[in-house]
Each structure stands twice: as structure tokens, then as C-alpha cells.
Amino acid sequence: MPETQNKFHNDLTSGSVSERLLKFSLPFLGAMLFQALYNVADMVIVGWYEGSIGISGVGIGGQVAILITNLIIGLANGGTVLIAQYSGARQFDEQKKTIGTLFSLYGLFALALTAILLPLVPSILNVLKTPVESYAIARDYLYICIGGTVLIFGYNAVSSVLRGMGNSKAPMAFVGIAASANVVLDILFVGPVGMGAAGAALATVVSQALSLVLSVIYLARKSFIFDFKPKSFKIHADKVRLLVKLGLPTGLQNLCVSFSFLILTSLANSLSVYSSAAFNIGLKVNSFAILPGIAIGQSIASMCGQNIGAGLYDRAMHTMKVGLALNLLITAIVGAFIVLFPDVIMGLFNADVQTVVEGADFLRCLAADALVSSVVFSFNGLFLGGGHSVATLFNAALTSIILRAPLAYFFVNALHLKLIGIGIAVTLAPLGGILFGLFFIKSGRWKVNKAQQRLAELGALPDGSV
Numbered sequence: 001m002p003e004t005q006n007k008f009h010n011d012l013t014s015g016s017v018s019e020r021l022l023k024f025s026l027p028f029l030g031a032m033l034f035q036a037l038y039n040v041a042d043m044v045i046v047g048w049y050e051g052s053i054g055i056s057g058v059g060i061g062g063q064v065a066i067l068i069t070n071l072i073i074g075l076a077n078g079g080t081v082l083i084a085q086y087s088g089a090r091q092f093d094e095q096k097k098t099i100g101t102l103f104s105l106y107g108l109f110a111l112a113l114t115a116i117l118l119p120l121v122p123s124i125l126n127v128l129k130t131p132v133e134s135y136a137i138a139r140d141y142l143y144i145c146i147g148g149t150v151l152i153f154g155y156n157a158v159s160s161v162l163r164g165m166g167n168s169k170a171p172m173a174f175v176g177i178a179a180s181a182n183v184v185l186d187i188l189f190v191g192p193v194g195m196g197a198a199g200a201a202l203a204t205v206v207s208q209a210l211s212l213v214l215s216v217i218y219l220a221r222k223s224f225i226f227d228f229k230p231k232s233f234k235i236h237a238d239k240v241r242l243l244v245k246l247g248l249p250t251g252l253q254n255l256c257v258s259f260s261f262l263i264l265t266s267l268a269n270s271l272s273v274y275s276s277a278a279f280n281i282g283l284k285v286n287s288f289a290i291l292p293g294i295a296i297g298q299s300i301a302s303m304c305g306q307n308i309g310a311g312l313y314d315r316a317m318h319t320m321k322v323g324l325a326l327n328l329l330i331t332a333i334v335g336a337f338i339v340l341f342p343d344v345i346m347g348l349f350n351a352d353v354q355t356v357v358e359g360a361d362f363l364r365c366l367a368a369d370a371l372v373s374s375v376v377f378s379f380n381g382l383f384l385g386g387g388h389s390v391a392t393l394f395n396a397a398l399t400s401i402i403l404r405a406p407l408a409y410f411f412v413n414a415l416h417l418k419l420i421g422i423g424i425a426v427t428l429a430p431l432g433g434i435l436f437g438l439f440f441i442k443s444g445r446w447k448v449n450k451a452q453q454r455l456a457e458l459g460a461l462p463d464g465s466v
Contacts, residue, residue, distance in 0.1 A: 017303075017315060017322050020303065021300070021303055021322055021323055024299050024302065027172040029291060029292060029295035029296070030172045030176070033288075034178070034179035036287045037179045040284045041179075041182055041183045041186050042186060042200035042203070042204060043059060043280065043281070044349055044350075045183075045186045045190050045191075045200060046190055047349040047351060050137070050196060051350065052274055052277040052351050052352045052354075052355045053131075053134050053137065053273060054134070054196070055281060055349060055351060056131060056137075056269075056277045057141060057197055058280075059265075059276065059279070059284070060125065060138040060276070060280065061141035061145060061197075061201070063128075063258075063261060063262055063265050063283070064124055064146075065145040066258060066261075067255065067258035067259065067262060068113070068117070068145075068152065069152055069156075070254035071254055071255050071258070072110075072152055073156055074247065074251035074252070074253055075109075075243075075248065075250070075251040076106070076157055076159070076247065077246075077250040077298075077384065077389075078242070078246035078247020078251075079099075079102040079157065079160045079161060079247065080160040080298075081164070081246050081301065081389075082164070082239075082242055082243060083099070083161060084163075084164040084302050084309065095225060096225050097234075097236050100226060100233055100234050100235075100236070101235050101236045101240060102160070103233060104233045104235045105240060106153045106157050107150065107154070109153070110150040110152070110153035110154075113149055114146060114149045114150065118146055118147070121139060121142050121146065124142070125139060125142070127266070128262065128265055128266045128269060129269040131269055131272075131273040137197040138197075140197060140198040141198060141200065144204075148204065148205035148208055151205065151208035151212055154212040155174065155175075155208060155212045158174075159174070163302050164302065164305070170219075171215075174211045174212075174218075178207040178210060178211035181203075181206070181207040181211075182203050182207035185199075185202075185203030185207060186199070186200050189202055245389075248389075249389035249390050250389045250392060250393070252393050253389070253393045253397075256396040256397050256400045256401055257400045260405045263408070264405065264422050265280075267409065267412055268419060268422060271412075271418055271419065274354040274358060275358055275418065275419050277351055277352075277355045278351070278355045278419060279419060281346060281351060281359055282362045282366050282423070285366065286366040286369065286370065288334070289334050289338060289366060289369075290369075290374070291334075292326075292330040293327050293370065293373055293374035293378070296323045296374075296377070296378065296381070297327070297374075297377030297380055298381065299323065299381070300319055300320055300382060300385065301380075303385070304316040304381060304382050304385025305384070305385040307385070313447055316385060317382070320378055320381060320382040324375065327375070327377065327378050328374055328375070332371060334370065335371050336367075338364070338366070342359070343356060346360060346363070361419075361423065362423040364423070365420065365424055365426060366426060366427075368427045369423075369426045369427045372430040372431060372434065375430075375433075376395065379395075379440075380437070382441075382446060383437075383440065383446055386446055388440075388445070388446060388448075391446075394436070395433045395437065396433075398436060399430050399432050399433040400429065403428070403429040404425055404429035405425075407428060408421065408425035408426070411424055
């Protein structure tokens with residue numbers, strides 16, 4: 001391997017599984033902690049200046065923005081898996097073509113998505129039953145966030161490439177810079193400048209731009225495999241087919257999850273502005289609680305992708321089991337803190353008394369959800385590493401659309417449990433995902449390397465390359 005490539009490539013097919021997984025996942029977890037701080041800072045700071053109404057508005061706008069982000073992350077995951085497979089097979093020229101296609105394709109998609117969504121902002125907020133009190137705040141916040149969609153695509157594309165090559169430290173540094181800048185700019189724009197929630201959204205966009213620019217400069221100076229010159233931004237048709245086959249199911253998977261939470265957002269909004277605020281605070285806290293599950297799950301996917309690409313199936317299964325144990329341990333510790341101190345956590349947002357009362361029990365439900373979901377994330381990491389993105393898509397549809405949303409409507413409308421009913425539904429839904437994951441593992445289907453089959457079918461990998 002050329003020396004310049006060796007700076008970014010991390011071989012995950014040898015050495016201690018637990019040590020490799022821990023070293024790889026910790027920077028990724030750190031990056032996601034920064035990302036969660038990035039997301040929650042807007043709501044906390046706006047809450048201190050505008051109370052529950054501001055929390056409701058930023059939360060509703062943020063949920064739509066998160067749907068877009070999760071779609072992007074899911075699509076970019078196809079790049080992570082494909083690049084990891086090429087790493088395991090030592091096909092570095094194909095890696096470079098994949099990176100160029102990924103950046104070019106997702107840039108065009110980001111522009112198209114921005115043009116489509118901007119005119120739809122008022123309609124989206126109406127469908128979500130946004131409370132009258134917080135409508136203007138949610139509208140202004142969402143307009144600015146959607147305007148920064150290209151920046152979200154850019155950062156996640158760079159991060160997915162690096163993770164596929166086994167490098168999780170650089171993405172953590174980039175998002176850490178962005179999170180720090182976002183907090184400073186939030187305080188400045190929302191407070192002294194007096195822009196309110198719109199200032200929080202602007203701070204987010206500016207911080208994303210800073211992170212993307214710094215990441216590109218860093219990689220270019222380090223002689224990265226991709227040189228970022230205009231001529232290198234080429235779309236290769238065979239790579240497009242592979243990225244779509246591997247990334248679209250995961251993108252749709254994330255879309256299912258986010259869409260189900262938009263349904264729950266509409267349900268909470270229909271109760272009261274205080275229920276809306278408590279619900280959105282709960283989701284922000286949950287974004288911290290599920291971080292270990294997501295980070296370790298994605299690390300399992302990257303590590304399993306390389307090992308499955310190298311034909312090391314036993315090592316891939318061992319990676320999943322180690323990751324699952326680590327997931328349960330960390331998530332249990334985080335969940336215990338949430339269960340014991342929900343009032344303290346709610347108080348950080350400067351929410352009204354009624355919001356705190358409604359939100360405390362909701363937080364306890366979400367702590368249980370994080371623990372159950374960590375099992376699903378671990379299973380999905382194994383499946384994604386082998387290219388079984390359709391299986392994870394089905395799992396997401398099962399837990400989110402088939403179980404979570406209907407259960408929430410039943411508990412709220414039929415049993416009149418209000419916000420706690422939504423919390424119970426959120427906790428019960430992942431149990432279906434666990435049952436499906438156990439069935440898929442027991443069947444042995446995960447051992448079929450779907451990612452490599454697709455590569456071989458399209459001539460992306462030579463026969464016998466692993």
C-alpha cells in the first residue's frame with residue numbers, strides 16, 4: 001500500500017477484537033457526543049431565552065432537520081461499507097473512484113433536496129400540528145437549517161469515507177471543532193445579537209461550514225487518496241449502482257425511524273405546547289442515551305465490513321458479540337443516570353414547571369428504550385458489514401412504522417395516557433427488532449456476503465479476491 005494511503009487506512013482484520021473495536025469506537029463515540037452536544041445546544045440556549053415555546057419551536061424544526069441528516073447518514077453508510085470492502089480486498093484504485101463518485105453524487109442530491117424542501121416548510125409544519133405559539137420559531141429555524149443541507153452532506157460524506165478506511169479519529173476532531181463553534185455562536189446570536197431561534201439555526205449552519213472546510217483542508221494537506229481537484233469529482237456509473245444498492249436501504253431505514261418520530265411529534269404537539277416541549281427535550285436527551293449504541297453499532301459495521309471482505313466470518317461474529325456486551329454496559333450506566341435524575345436534566349433546559357412534570361416520566365421510558373435499542377444497533381452492525389442493508393431496512397420498518405407509531409396512537413388516543421403513552425410505545429417497539437435480529441442470525445443468512453456478491457456481479461471485485 002502506498003505510504004500516503006497508509007496514513008488513513010486502518011487494518012481491522014487482525015489483532016485483538018475487543019482492543020480493536022474499543023480503539024475504533026471510542027473516537028467515533030466522541031464524535032457523536034460532540035454531534036449530540038451540537039444538536040442539543042440550540043434547544044438549551046433558546047430555552048433559557050424563550051422558555052417552553054422556544055423549546056417547542058426549535059424541537060419541531062430540529063426533528064425535520066434530523067430526518068434529513070439521518071437520511072444523509074444512511075446514504076453515506078453505503079460509501080462506508082463499500083470502501084471498507086475495498087480495504088479488506090486491497091482494491092485501493094476502486095476506493096478512489098468510489099470516493100469521487102460519492103462526493104459528486106451526494107453534492108448534486110443535496111442541492112436537489114434543498115430546492116424541493118424549502119418551499120414545503122409551511123406545509124410540513126402544518127402537517128406536524130405545530131402549536132400556534134411556536135409556529136413562527138419553528139418556521140424560521142427550519143428555513144435556515146434546510147438551507148445548510150449541502151454542508152450536512154459534505155461533512156457526512158467525508159466522515160463515511162474515513163470510517164470505511166478504518167479512521168475514526170479525524171471525524172471526531174472535525175465535529176468537535178464544529179460543536180465548540182456552535183455553542184459559542186449560539187450564545188452570541190441568540191443572546192447579544194438578539195436573533196432568537198433563527199440565530200441558533202444560523203450558528204448550526206456556520207459551524208457545519210467550518211467543519212467541512214477544515215476537514216477538506218486537512219485531508220488535502222495530508223496527501224489523502226482523493227485530491228479534491230475539480231477533475232477528480234467524477235461520477236462512475238458502476239460505483240453509483242453500488243452506492244445506491246448498499247446505501248439506499250440504510251437511508252430508507254433511517255428515514256423510517258425519523259418519520260416515525262415525526263408522527264410522534266405531531267401526536268405530542270396535539271396535546272399542548274408543554275407536551276410538545278417535554279417531548280422534544282426527551283428526544284434530545286435520548287440522543288445522548290443512544291449514542292453508545294449507534295457509535296458502537298457503526299463501528300461494528302466498519303470492522304465487520306473489513307473482516308467479511310477478507311472472508312473472516314468467525315471474527316466478524318465475535319466482533320458483534322464484543323460490541324453488544326460493550327453496548328449494554330455503557331448504555332445501562334447512562335440510562336441509570338437518566339432514571340435517577342430526570343428533574344435535574346429537565347431543569348437544564350429552563351423549562352416551565354408543567355413541562356418538567358410531563359417530561360420526567362417520559363425520560364425514564366426513553367432510558368429503557370436506549371438499552372433495548374442498543375441490542376438492535378449491534379445486530380444491525382453485523383448485518384450491514386455483510387451488505388444486508390435490506391434486512392436492516394425491514395427491521396427499521398418493523399420497529400418504527402409497524403410497531404412504534406401505531407402503539408403510540410393506541411396508548412394516547414385509546415388509553416388516554418398522554419405523553420407517557422408515547423414513551424411506553426417507544427420502549428416496546430425495539431423488542432420486535434430484537435426478535436427479528438435473533439431470527440436472522442439463527443438462520444445463518446448473515447454469513448452470505450451480500451456486499452461482495454453485488455461487487456462481484458458488477459465486476460467491482462475480481463473472483464477470489466478475498
